[in-house]
Amino acid sequence: MLVLHGFWSTSNGLCLWAEDSDLTVKSPSQALRSARPHPFAAPADVIAGIHAGKPGTAVLLLPSLRMAPLDSPELFRLTPRPTPRTEPVLLPWTVPVVCIDAASAITALNEPAAYVRYGASVAYLADLAAFARELVGRGRILPACASDEHGPVALWRPVLRGPDIVAMNSLIAATPPVCRAQPGAHDAHALATSALHALVNAAVRAALPAGIDLLPPRRGSKRMSATEAWLTALTAPDGRFEADPGAVNSLVEALAPWDEIGMDTAGLARATFRLTENETDPEAEEAPGWQLEFLLQSMADPSLLVPAEQAWRDDGSLRRWLDRPQELLLAELGRAARIYPELATALRTACPSKLCLDTEGAHHFLSNAAPLLDEAGFGVLLPSWWDRRRKLGLALSAYTPVEGVVSKKSRFGRDQLVEFRWELAVGDDALTEDEIAALAETKAPLIRLRGQWVVVDPEQLRRGLEFLAREATGQATAADILALAARHPDDAATPLELTTVRADGWLGDLLSGAAAESLKPVEPPPGFTAKLRPYQQRGLSWLAFLSSLGLGSCLADDMGLGKTVQLLAMESLQRHQDPNIGPTLLLCPMSLVGNWQREAARFAPDLRVYAHHGGARLRGDALREHLADTDLMVTTYATANRDIDELSGHEWNRVVLDEAQAVKNSLSQGAKAVRRLEAGHRVALTGTPVENRLAELWSIMDFLNPGLLGSSELFRTRYAIPVERHGQTEPAERLRAITRPYILRRLKTDPTIIDDLPEKIEIKQYCRLTTEQASLYQSIVDDMLEKIENTKGIERRGNVLAAMAKLKQVCNHPAQLLHDRSAVGARSGKVIRLEEIVEEILAEGDRVLCFTQFTEFAEMLVPHLATRFGQDVLYLHGGTPKKRRDEIVTRFQSGDGPSIFLLSLKAGGTGLNLTAANHVVHLDRWWNPAVENQATDRAFRIGQRRTVQVRKFICTGTLEEKIDDMIEEKKALADLVVSDGEGWLTELSTGDLRKVFALSEGAVGE
CATH class of the missing domain: 3.40.50.300 (P-loop containing nucleotide triphosphate hydrolases)
Known part of the structure; x- marks a missing residue:
């Protein structure tokens, strides 16, 4: 077993070394003062087989007994080493290393090696590389110029502000000791900063388009100035350039203001602004209702908040951890005033401690100043309701019409006409006429309604009322209602955000995710030999329901709950109802092809199953003829990828992806291939629809219902980044509402499931x-x-x-x-x-x-x-x-x-x-x-x-x-x-x- 470890070297970049559990434990040498060869460190050529790089050696101080280093926590031995009887000490050991430059490291740390276990140090450096890529992706970078013994070099460096400073401090605090195992390398801050700067510089260059030139077209062969050489080097692989030393110094001086932007100015403490609402006083209607408090916040312990009044009193208690708190507070307020000029009013007082605001001023701070201050590195504490603030919007209510009002052929389905009504709403709550009249009379951007603050844009309110006057009621198809429910607010054609969509009947059950529970149970056809459990019968009803609507469905039950038997029941049922429908194409891993064949033979013996894989598989006219007598064709993802040109030319009744996480990477060839398959209905079977990233959910849902969640780029901007990176709940709830109709997930622990299950499933x-x-x-x-x-x-x-x-x-x-x-x-x-x-x-x-x-x-x-x-x-x-x-x-x-x-x-x-x-x-x-x-x-x-x-x-x-x-x-x-x-x-x-x-x-x- 190999365990890969690493550390960052300023001169050599990422240095990797490894432990090998198959090597002997004890060192043949007993010398304690000089570095001995690490007895179970893997040779450099073994490490190079994992990640290519320059071989070398390094001396590391590792916890050790006299004859050998201790095993890392990640190293596993079939026969564990005896428990030490003496206290371990740090001893020097020489280990073979492979050194990887920053450009290669940014890729290597993003691609875990197969069959190698990562130690805490490599996992930590991978987190640091991910942070570097994130900063580059958000544009939190600036160009810079530096010089070393080899001459001037053009660099890209990170700009850390606000939450990024906190994130970096957390990374520094989490530095594993093994990352600092080199003699003298004890400063975690210096090591992490050096690594981040190198990785950001490499990540920017990797992200730049090939052949990009920051200079306009040149005429003649005029020699480049220092600035031109620097600009050219910013897009070159190594950043080196040649220029007169004096000109380089002038360039460095010219870039100094940019350097200040990127500096960590927070120090031991930073100014923090807390907005609070005054207690309501009915007799003081004209008094300001809000105050912005000034505080000092410890960077080492963010929970430590010191009010400005305490800092001005100067009782000496702050000086134990903060030197000159009054000067720091004043300087921080002055810096903040450049971003939020309204602070100038408070700064006119001798000891500024707060700023009084009216409701309009509070809204301006919440909407405009607070994000800018946060981005600039200041602390901002806002009322808890702001993150889940209620906005004025539109609610759409759809109603099943009187029987007989039908579009096209059937009165049940996506083409069914339904009646709808638009209403003004706050969140999910429709407003009364009196409340709408009260909103129309006021001009304030924040209004208290039903005991809560509501954000109101008077211009949007005006356009919303005009919209209701024109289009308060109407008719649309059920498909139109479903499309509106899935639409992102940025894509809406309405003057106000659509906050909720309600419906009655089957459409309401579908939108709420209750369809599986409320649908009339569907019985499997005669000849289907399995006895479905109640929850499986509900799953069959749900699959049949979405199939009748032509909507893609993701059956995401826990493993062991019988997704296979539910799908086979669906296939049998549909063919019992219509023997002339076309074949279903089912894709699965190679390891499951035989399972599908056997389960179909066991539970649905009337289904004609064909396994399409291997060198002898049918092609061309032979395949087309065989499909005419086939109900279910089972193939592998690899085969489908190879045969996609042929498979995409057939008409499939249904395409099913088993273990659908196989297409979680939307950029993979397999994921692109399955999207080319045309079918009347698409189904994904998976026990884990979201594993590591929301992008994986997008890939599965885009196969099932193309376009439902927009393009992958829009999805990343609207959902993945806000939810995964910033922990925002609103986009997460919106995403859950959009996907709810198309995902059925039951857990073994659900009360409605657990009583249906036997004690043991074989x-x-x-x-x-x-x-x-x-x-x-x-x-x-x-x-x-x-x-x-x-x-x-x-x-x-x-x-x-x-x-x-x-x-x-x-x-x-x-x-x-x-x-x-x-x-x-x-x-x-x-x-x-x-x-x-x-x-x-x-x-x-x-x-x-x-x-x-x-x-x-x-x-x-x-x-x-x-x-x-x-x-x-x-x-x-x-x-x-x-x-x-x-x-x-x-x-x-x-x-x-x-x-x-x-x-x-x-x-x-x-x-x-x-x-x-x-x-x-x-x-x-x-x-x-x-x-x-x-x-x-x-x-x-x-x-x-x-x-x-x-x-x-x-x-x-x-x-x-x-x-x-x-x-x-x-x-x-x-x-x-x-x-x-x-x-x-x-x-x-x-x-x-x-x-x-x-x-x-x-x-x-x-």
């Missing part, structure tokens, strides 16, 4: 072999058949059992058979599917037990999963001492313990209570239900309050599937297996063994 998870696995598998089968052809008795049985053990190992992973300690990678269908399942389990905040009968396979998976998911993976096997065993169990059962627990099947069989897990995965089969159930019961036992989901991995087309089928088909044989294990296979004839062990069609994935 799922057979079918996986395909990789090409490498299939090649090894076939060679083992050929070798076995050759050996048993001429052997009998014990020797024959031994050959069969040995071959079966090897085949099971191959089904797990090639490296388990080869014993070559090679990388896990994407070489096993089981491992690929395990990663997909664990990712979804962790996204839901659940925990999982993974059982295998092979300790070697477990020891391969533990570091791989720890690296893949960036967290510790617990491991228990038969040789684990009791004390260590108890510690592991306690850690897993604790509320904040690791979420992944790997166990050998026998070690996990008895005596363990692991009810913190509600997922169980059997990676390989023991073919003894008693043993498997005993392991499952570690989670499914007294004390377990959640439904337990049990998945049993089976490789398609291999002996695993064939033995499982034989056991399922013959109960007597299953009883035999319980008593005799796998020995019965040795008694089969050579012909039968060939059938059981041979690879079947469809065993190999892409």
Whole structure:
């Protein structure tokens, strides 16, 4: 296992080094004063395989015992090192490093390496790089000029103001000690500032269009001035330029005012302005109703606020942490007055402490001055209601008309005509005529209405009243109402913002997200063999409802709630109602193709299913002819991407994306490809519609209902940045309202769901072999058949059992058979599917037990999963001492313990209570239900309050599937297996063994 660490060097940029758990722990040298080679630091060439760079060495001071450094918290060893008996000390160690310049670092830190675990230092530097990119994206940069031993250089540097200063201070405070492990590198502020400046400079140059020139076209060959050379260098790769030293000094002096803009002027404290409302006095109607208080705010502890009155009293208490507070306050107020000139009134007093404002002045401060002061680095404290302020807007109410008033063919659907009425509203509340008259009479921008302040623009109010006079009522289609509900205020054609859309009947249920609960239940057709649970039947009704409207739908139920069976029920129902509709195209990961085939055969045997993948897949006229007799075509995302020109030429009744997070990156080729597919209805199945970024939600929703959320650029500006970066609730609520009609998400913990679920759900998870696995598998089968052809008795049985053990190992992973300690990678269908399942389990905040009968396979998976998911993976096997065993169990059962627990099947069989897990995965089969159930019961036992989901991995087309089928088909044989294990296979004839062990069609994935 590799753990990657890093630090920033002013001269060398990003320096990466790594720990390797496979290397020896102890140093052969006992010298303590000089730096010794780090005994388990990875060689430079290994690091260069992760990120290319210049190799070198560095001396780091690391917590150590006498003979070796301590492991970092992220490093996992199958056999933990003994607990130290002495206190660790800082000792120097030499580590191989790879140095990466800032231009490459800005990219490297944005692209996590696969199968390498990041230490806290690299994660921290990645956060710093993300902050640099964010500053550049917001234009918080200025050009600069500096000089070093190599001459003048043109730079781009960050401009930190307001919240950005706070963010930078938080980053500095969070600097991991290992980032300061170089001797003498103890100043976190200097290190973080140096890194940020270098990363911002690199990020600007990376963002500039190729070939950009800041100079106008030149005539002749006149030599460049220092300023022209500097401007040219601002867009050059390294920023170096040549100029006369005197001219460079003049340029630096000319840029000095810009330098002041970028300086951190906050120091130990900054001025802060707090707007408060005076208590209402009915007898003092003309008195100012607001006051702007002046305070000093500590930058080290933002909760420490000192009123100006206290600073002017100068009782000496402030001088313990702030020198000359009065001078600082006066200087800060003077600086703020350049932004907010109204402060000049207060500055005319000897000891300014507040500014009295009327309602119009308070509105001006809230709307105009406060954002500017905040941006300039001052503290601004506003009334709590301002962030969720209520604005005057328009409410649209739609009503289902009298039966018979219909557009086009049907009175139910998007084309149905509905009657609507516009009303003036504040938030969701329509205003009465008296309230509208009161608003019309006043000219103030802030008005108290129903006990709350409301922002009113008199001109907008006038235009709103004129709009109502012209268009108070009317008729529109349901599609028009849905479009209005999804429209962003900036795109509205109305004079006031549309604050709410209400409707009755089915349209109201759809807009409110209550359609699944209020729709009449739809029964699956005859021949559909699954018995739907009540919540699944509601999901079927919802899918059918949105399909009838031609609206894309995202079924986002928790994993294990049966999204597959609900979709299959929908397909069966629609074909029962209309046998002539076209085929459905379903895209899924390769690991799920077999599952869809089996689930369809099991629950919807009347569906004609075709799996379209592999080199023998149909194309051209052959595919078109086959689709005429196909109900459901299942293909992979990779195949669809390769065949998109052909697939986009077919008419699909429906396109379904299973594990739709596969298209979460809207810029990926796969996401672009699926948008080209034309269909009457689109469905996305996913357990996690929003994983890391709102942009991923946009990608899925834009596939389902193109244009619903606008372009990706507008979505980023209107929703992603305000919600993710600034934590704004209003755009988050607006986004939730827009997407609510098209997303159905039920959780296992929902009261309406939990009573419908059984205590335990068992799922057979079918996986395909990789090409490498299939090649090894076939060679083992050929070798076995050759050996048993001429052997009998014990020797024959031994050959069969040995071959079966090897085949099971191959089904797990090639490296388990080869014993070559090679990388896990994407070489096993089981491992690929395990990663997909664990990712979804962790996204839901659940925990999982993974059982295998092979300790070697477990020891391969533990570091791989720890690296893949960036967290510790617990491991228990038969040789684990009791004390260590108890510690592991306690850690897993604790509320904040690791979420992944790997166990050998026998070690996990008895005596363990692991009810913190509600997922169980059997990676390989023991073919003894008693043993498997005993392991499952570690989670499914007294004390377990959640439904337990049990998945049993089976490789398609291999002996695993064939033995499982034989056991399922013959109960007597299953009883035999319980008593005799796998020995019965040795008694089969050579012909039968060939059938059981041979690879079947469809065993190999892409």
